[in-house]
Amino acid sequence: MPSSFRQIDPPQRLLMGPGPVNAHPRVLRAMSADLLGQFDPEFTAYMNEVMGLYRPIFGTENKWTFLIDGTARSAIEASLISLASPGDRVLVVNFGRFGLLLTEILARIGAEVRTVDAEWGKTVPMDEIAAAIADFEPKVVATVHGDTSTTMAQPLEGLGELCRQAGAYSYVDATATVGGMEIAADRWGVDIVTGGLQKCLGGPSGSAPITISDRAAEHIFARRHTELGIKRDDLEQGSGQRIGSNYFDLAMVMDYWSEKRLNHHTEATSMLYAARECACVSLEEGLAERFERHRLAGKAMTAGLRAMGLTVFGDDAHRMTNVTGVYIPETVEGERVRQRMRDDFEIEIGTSFGPLQGKIWRIGAMGYNAAKNKVLITLGALEAVLRTEGHSVPSGAAVDAALEAYTS
Template sequence: MTPDLFGEIDPPQRLLMGPGPVNAHPRVLRAMSADLLGQFDPEMTAYMNQVMALYRPVFGTANRWTFLIDGTARSAIEASLISLVAPGDTVLVVDFGRFGLLLTEILERIGAVIETVSAPWGQVVPLADIETAIARTRPKVVATVHGDTSTTMAQPLAGLGDLCRISGALSYVDATATLGGMAMQADTWGLDVVTGGLQKCLGGPSGSAPITISDAAAERIFSRRHVEKGIRRDDIVDGSGVRIGSNYFDLAMIMDYWSDKRLNHHTEATTMLYGARECARVALGEGLEARFARHAAAGRAVVAGARAMGLTVFGDDAHRMTNVTGILIPEGVDGERVRARMREDFEIEIGAAFGPLQGKIWRIGAMGYNAMKHKVLITLGALESVLRAEGFAVPAGAGVDAALEAWGA
């Protein structure tokens, strides 16, 4: 049948229980329907200031430079690395999954000297190993991911900032998958730059990326900008005269836009700012500790339910993300057929996997607006039904019963 190119968009009401994106909170969607404003309208700049204030507690910081990057979560990752790292700088990447490899891919394009300290997928890198690697490589920046959805592991961050400060390095953390769902204490942990995204624990759509930057990192970012004779302002250069590779992702210029100077850089994404503002309001209104406890309960319930169904949960229990759970696909079960039946019969989406785990695990996410008891139970009940239809013996009701018990544990 020829698709109706001129028909209204009418997507199915699907329950998104994969590793992200997840269903947006209705309050966020309502906020995004508000009327547009000009980028220098006093009401608009007031909203920008409110966003900065709202996201400071979400990041656990008092940083003056806490704002939004217009783009998906990856835009903030790239802006951070481009603006912190010059060609030839040594960067230590703490790598324990696909998104640690992403940091390496971006740094290669910058021309950094890349060192890595790694852990097998399903584990995290011990702090002692990071300390040894810092002493060996003497990096200018140490970069890591907080929660890597490819492996469902969460890298401990306490102590990382101290190690960096002692060595004179700056730290960068990609918290896309955990911000608003697991504790982030940027100041207490001494982290210099932390970035996030809306589409996971914050319960919004992809397209805006919160970021916080310490004074030390801001000094590094601004120090790379100076104007030399014959070079236009937009051709920002680092201290050695090498041009920064991006105008759009040059944090010094974006920070000028978010400063009281309001120097024009781009047209702020008004609708996304409304959504990001509401994401933070919802999170703070619930209370961050209550929100973290809700995500922990949801993760606990998914793990308990999967195990009660006779399934094996992937990875190290001690360092599991609360909001994404990896489940090994049983021998003889077609993982993609299960995902298709979940979607077609129940309108529920669960995730596949990357790299060495492709075809080996499913990933079930319970985060943001979807980290709710009934949504976890519905998902586990549907998975039980599909597994039984695919010939895998599942004790009737065991997963839902175990999840219910675990939720209140």
């Protein structure tokens, strides 16, 4: 029998990189439930439950809280192209790889993009964002919350108010923080926030939660153009510019998630089950407890890395709690260390991109893996690998420091 016919049998690996991470076992089991028709009342009831479950996770009362059927970046693209039309000015808060992704998506639809930048490892001060808004007068302001490429979390208090005063819509990519750090869509006053399951929510990639404010929804509905194949006289059409994508037309996706249930895509049933279970697990734990668990894991990881004599990357004041960047010592080869971590310990830690490629590792403790035992095991393994690779490390110091961080 060719190997391609063998049963799925992945190694039991501990994924301590910047995501994807191991999913919660309840989430994996939920996906094995049988399918339903997409308009069956039991299925639309599950859709409505998902809307309700993700509101607290996004810190919002927004009616329009649902899922995009694709990976995290599908929701990013859907948001940006539904908010901005070709020629619109968009200001991007850019402090890492995913800020660059926002500029790239916007450039492809012909938006006029300006960035307000921080070097990799820092965030952008709110007064610089305010100055850029005043100068550029954008229609949309887009930012990443936590950019895993640099492990930095952009402060967002006050951003929404700043944008609304300037007549701009605001977008936040919270893929890497949702479920691990507080998302406060309403308090921040931002218009659209999107996420993904595969980081702090402890699920698989492939479904992207989104929340949309009423004012942004109204703006998007003004661009509504119902598909020819399901057009009826009683369906209202918008007067605004048609959105350049069918799949990512949030007006149509909202009509599908609304009481109208207008046919669009066929909802990805198993991924919806997964997204629902991710939310149940998170809310049953309690969001405050969950954020604290991530904070402690990050604190312990950082303490352990420092106790090994390693240098942690980036601005301490704005570090994401769920992923830590650490400089690769000059005495070792970064990729060899990662390979030994994987081959000898079945632990994955992350490499990096762009200006940081070959300079730092990124070590995550997210979702189901933001756990004391997993932080300790990872630090112990890294210590052993570094020693084997000829880099001298104080024996046992990392694990001791991490334990101390947990108890102090």
